Amino acid sequence: MKPPLLLIGHGSHDDTDAAEFGRFVHRLRCRLDRSAVEVTGGFVSKARPRLSDSVSAMVARGHHRVVTVPLGLGGDQRTSTEITAALAREQERHPTLAYEHARPLGPDPRVLTLLADRLADAALDMPRPRSLVAVGETRRLRAVSTVEPPLLRVVPSPAEPDGSEHVDPGETAVVLVGEGSTDPVANAEVHRVSRLFWETHAYDLLTVETAFVSLTPPGVPGGLERCRRLGAKRVIIVPYLLFAGGMLERVWAQALAYGAGHPELDIRCAEVIGDCEALADVVIERYEEALRAAAG
Numbered sequence: 001m002k003p004p005l006l007l008i009g010h011g012s013h014d015d016t017d018a019a020e021f022g023r024f025v026h027r028l029r030c031r032l033d034r035s036a037v038e039v040t041g042g043f044v045s046k047a048r049p050r051l052s053d054s055v056s057a058m059v060a061r062g063h064h065r066v067v068t069v070p071l072g073l074g075g076d077q078r079t080s081t082e083i084t085a086a087l088a089r090e091q092e093r094h095p096t097l098a099y100e101h102a103r104p105l106g107p108d109p110r111v112l113t114l115l116a117d118r119l120a121d122a123a124l125d126m127p128r129p130r131s132l133v134a135v136g137e138t139r140r141l142r143a144v145s146t147v148e149p150p151l152l153r154v155v156p157s158p159a160e161p162d163g164s165e166h167v168d169p170g171e172t173a174v175v176l177v178g179e180g181s182t183d184p185v186a187n188a189e190v191h192r193v194s195r196l197f198w199e200t201h202a203y204d205l206l207t208v209e210t211a212f213v214s215l216t217p218p219g220v221p222g223g224l225e226r227c228r229r230l231g232a233k234r235v236i237i238v239p240y241l242l243f244a245g246g247m248l249e250r251v252w253a254q255a256l257a258y259g260a261g262h263p264e265l266d267i268r269c270a271e272v273i274g275d276c277e278a279l280a281d282v283v284i285e286r287y288e289e290a291l292r293a294a295a296g
Contacts, residue, residue, distance in 0.1 A: 011043030017245035180212030
């Protein structure tokens with residue numbers, strides 16, 4: 001019998017992020033049920049279920065070998081260290097427990113394809129209101145979503161016209177937004193993803209710039225400003241984030257603040273990668289890869 005798959009999240013106080021994590025664990029559980037592989041997940045800190053509780057439950061069910069997959073896109077050394085330390089604590093509590101560690105998701109080609117899908121949805125030239133719409137005295141950024149219900153609330157704007165000006169690909173830019181880190185290697189990895197994404201999926205666009213939510217420059221406004229200065233008429237923000245939640249809300253807030261001062265610029269925000277089958281494919285491959293390496 002194959003060992004269980006343990007998904008590890010870093011954790012935050014964001015209930016939306018934790019809920020999406022839980023839904024994704026359920027998706028994997030359904031996918032791997034036919035292979036008799038048990039799937040569970042836990043957070044290192046701040047959110048539930050805690051990693052320690054999930055490990056204890058697996059040991060109580062008789063499992064003593066586990067494949068761990070860190071559910072994250074970046075290579076932040078601090079996060080990696082915290083996960084390693086948390087697993088070491090669990091081995092002290094359960095001396096018979098052994099781990100096989102899988103690689104992080106990172107810029108897997110299928111992850112880049114998912115980003116391209118989110119970009120394509122946001123770039124569709126179809127009759128719809130502009131990205132920034134006037135609602136009373138407040139200007140709000142419109143979500144571009146093909147998911148029902150939308151991960152972020154779409155602001156209705158019945159007063160706007162039904163169409164928007166056509167913009168050529170060469171006048172369209174992308175800002176790929178990562179979380180941001182105090183680890184320069186992790187930040188450099190996001191820049192690498194932007195370049196890979198531009199050359200493999202967005203080569204016909206004006207540019208793909210990199211921005212970060214916090215901790216390191218440039219922020220979202222800085223990325224948008226660079227695109228504007230390069231001559232972009234439309235800028236599509238592509239969050240390099242797995243799930244919706246507070247981090248995505250901060251992306252929106254920064255974009256909204258910038259867009260309020262630049263109404264001539266068509267700013268759109270694509271959806272996050274989200275809970276989906278293609279993401280599950282990547283995690284399952286990481287699991288199988290770790291098993292092959294252990295059998296090696």
